[in-house]
Each structure stands twice: as C-alpha cells, then as structure tokens.
Amino acid sequence: MAKPNKKQPEKSVDIYCSKCRTQLFRYKKGGKGTLVKCFKERIVQNYVTEACKCPNCASEFARECMIRGAPAYKIIGGKVTTK
Template sequence: MAKPNKKGPVRTVDIYCANCTCALFKYRKGGKGALVKCFLERITKNHTQDNNHCPSCEQVFARATIIRGTPAIKFIGGKVRFK
C-alpha cells in the first residue's frame, strides 16, 4: 500500500477531548469524512504528553498503531471531537 502524502492537506482542524473539551491536537486533515485516525507526521501542534491520554481529565482517547507503514493513532469512538 502507498504511504500517506507527507506534505498532506492544507486544511487544519482542532481536535478536542469529548469529555472535558481540552485541546489535544492541531491536525492537517484530508477529506470531509469522520475522524478515525491521525498520522503523527501531520500533527502540527501537540498539547498532550503521550498522544493517548487527555492532559486534563486523563481519559484514554486513542491507541498507537502503524497504518500503511507510518506511525499513527486510532481514535476510540466518541472520545474526541474536531472543528
């Protein structure tokens, strides 16, 4: 499978914790679908310590994985929101 485009899309979204609305990431998202995964190379601003726990409420919102040979995090359904 092909790797994701490193430059990526221009549109950025802010990702928030669904529980406490704390800011987690600023991410370059492609397409208009749901937010399922997040490639680490496309994160422009990271507000978390370990990419899996919310810094405010300590809730686990994602799992680290490798997708198409690239490090990524897969979000747990209903744990994050984006604008």
C-alpha cells in the same frame, strides 16, 4: 500498501477531548469524512503530554499503531470532537 501523501493537506482542524473539552491536537486533515486516524507526521501542534491520554481528565482517546507503514493514532469512537 501505499503510504500517506507527503504533501500536507491545506485544511487544519482542532481536536478536543469530548469529555472535558481540552484541546489535544492541531491536525492537517485530508478529506471530508470523520476523524478515524491521526498520522503523527500531520500533527502541527501537540498539547498531549502522555501519548493517547487527555492531559486534563486522563481518559484514553486513541491507540498507537502503524497504518500503511506510518506511525499513527487510531481514534476511539466518540472520544474526540473536531472544529
């Protein structure tokens, strides 16, 4: 399978925990769809101390996995919101 584009998308989004509204990431998102996965190489700012857990409420919002040969976070549905 093809790897994700090396060129970063122009659009940046802020990703928040839906439970406590704590900011988790600033992410370079491509496309118009909902957020399903976050490639680690596209994360601009990371506010998370422990992987896949919210630093404020400690709820799990994602799972670590490999997607198309690149490390990524697979987002659990309804656990995060974007702006």
